[in-house]
């Protein structure tokens with residue numbers, strides 16, 4: 001009787017032990033300029049455990065299994081999917097002489113403007129008898145904060161100078177013009193253009209202020225997604241001053257050329 005009682009207790013202890021010494025799993029994500037997203041799942045097993053499998057999923061759908069044990073001597077497994085909306089790549093690597101550490105890097109290079117968020121899940125299991133598991137899931141948002149606004153001054157041969165402000169982000173940013181912190185409507189704004197190199201939307205907007213108000217004008221980029229609002233760094237007429245100076249210098253040097 002007594003020996004029969006021991007089995008469940010040992011099982012429970014083993015189970016508790018496996019909980020305490022759980023496998024650690026971390027996921028980090030990054031937007032890489034002129035590329036797209038890079039999402040990294042890294043694991044750290046309990047000391048003398050070994051890796052059984054790593055299951056990766058996207059939007060809850062399992063799409064990749066890394067199992068170094070069955071691919072003996074192969075500590076690395078990669079794959080590429082050429083999808084319509086993106087080129088997706090996975091690179092899983094087990095740290096050479098530890099056997100308990102490793103990482104899978106998912107890179108996703110958009111081929112068309114990204115519209116939807118996605119979830120990325122990583123499930124790591126150690127070997128028998130405990131199969132110590134660890135798992136994480138993150139949401140990768142289709143959101144890239146707008147870049148700092150760039151203001152250009154366009155001075156026509158006659159008439160007032162107008163300002164042209166541009167930025168990029170995801171989704172397409174809005175450009176807000178203010179004079180003395182009062183919002184004013186733009187005169188024109190371009191249709192957002194998706195830039196296949198930066199994978200972001202390029203936008204511009206122009207505004208012709210009263211000449212005396214030039215120094216009090218500011219343009220601020222913002223990206224709106226759902227109920228989130230992310231502002232980028234604003235630009236002011238003074239930021240654009242150098243360009244005006246360059247223009248003046250061209251005129252001066254042109255005059256100098258004429259005078260010579």
Ligand SMILES: *[C@@H]1O[C@H](CO)[C@@H](O)[C@H](O)[C@H]1NC(C)=O
Pocket residue numbers: 048049
């Ligand atoms: C840990 O390693 C030692 C020695 O290699 C072994 O005896 C022991 O069973 C291992 N423990 C687990 C939980 O794997």
Ligand SMILES: *[C@@H]1O[C@H](CO)[C@@H](O)[C@H](O)[C@H]1NC(C)=O
Pocket residue numbers: 053054055062065123124125133
């Ligand atoms: C990974 O997926 C395989 C096949 O679907 C399954 O047998 C295994 O238990 C999964 N492993 C983990 C750690 O979820």
Ligand SMILES: *[C@@H]1O[C@H](CO)[C@@H](O)[C@H](O)[C@H]1NC(C)=O
Pocket residue numbers: 154164165166188190204205206
């Ligand atoms: C404003 O600047 C953008 C980008 O530099 C350019 O494509 C656009 O034509 C400019 N708009 C005007 C009205 O000059």
Ligand SMILES: *[C@@H]1O[C@H](CO)[C@@H](O)[C@H](O)[C@H]1NC(C)=O
Pocket residue numbers: 034195196197198202
């Ligand atoms: C697209 O983005 C790249 C890299 O960020 C930039 O160098 C290029 O000027 C952009 N193209 C256009 C048409 O704006």
